[in-house]
Amino acid sequence: MRVFITGASGWIGSAVTDELLAHGHEVVGLARSAGSAAGLEAKGATAHRGSLDDLDGLAAAAESADGVIHLAFKHDFTDYAGAGRTEHAAVRRMLDTLKGSDRPFLFASGLASGVTGRPVNEDDASPFHGADSMRGGSENLALEYADRGVRPVALRFSPTVHGMGDHGFTAQLTRIAKERGAAGYVGDGSTRWAAVHRSDAARMVRLALDEAPAGSRMHAVAETGLPSRDIADAIGGFLGVPAVPVDPADAEAHFGWIGRFFGMDVTASSDRTREALGWTPTGPTLFEDIAAGAYAIEG
Known part of the structure; x- marks a missing residue:
């Protein structure tokens, strides 16, 4: 085709x-x-x-x-x-x-x-x-x-959508965590992201x-939904910095443009997709990629 x-x-x-x-x-x-x-x-x-x-x-x-x-x-x-x-x-x-x-x-x-x-x-x-x-x-x-x-x-x-060389949301969160010396999460960190x-x-x-x-x-x-606090913990663990809460009112000031997205709860299933296409994810998880250095930042 x-x-x-x-x-x-x-x-x-x-x-x-x-x-x-x-x-x-x-x-x-x-x-x-x-x-x-x-x-x-x-x-x-x-x-x-x-x-x-x-x-x-x-x-x-x-x-x-x-x-x-x-x-x-x-x-x-x-x-x-x-x-x-x-x-x-x-x-x-x-x-x-x-x-x-x-x-x-x-x-x-x-x-x-x-x-x-x-x-x-x-x-x-x-x-x-x-x-x-x-x-x-x-x-x-x-x-x-x-x-x-x-x-x-x-x-x-x-x-x-993660992996080695990713420059998207998780890369931005990692860069901000390194700059600030702490990996932030919004509110109590209970909002979740699919991955x-x-x-x-x-x-x-x-x-x-x-x-x-x-x-x-x-x-x-x-992955249906990873809590934002767990994402911050994983980023902080890789960088050697603490995970800290950020007041929702301060999210955009702390994270910049990504703050409006990181505080959203975006969870989803893929059961129907898997059944319709015969699709089974086999790649590393987000936390495995973080631990493996997918978001290592030079300097």
């Missing part, structure tokens, strides 16, 4: 690119820079120069592919609403291009929801609608195309490309 991947050079996207290439797929990856293009071509993928703002370019790449995996997102936390509008426009343009073709359109989504008191599952709909909502309301937008001759599949990734190893997430995406039905939601979740 010829697959167009946005975010093909990113943390998750590069692993998905490797996974698809290893299983005989042809990959065309969106590349914003010459360096990203060279990296993709060195792997045996084809680079498509452009960005999420280039709607005509996205449409052309989608039209020439047998399927699309959309993993890119503008992580601009100074203008998150603007990033959402960009996402909404890009998703709509690619979906309109694929209408009536029955081709797959897999896209990155998140686990944030209005569900309380239990882990989010694959039947729980996203509460976000419209271009001005979180991630541009792209999950609900895309799933509407299940009745328009597209096979849309929401890929809901855990807040931490998955990068290799398991990539394998789930490949299986979803082949097997997931139109309109479905797939959860890249290996």
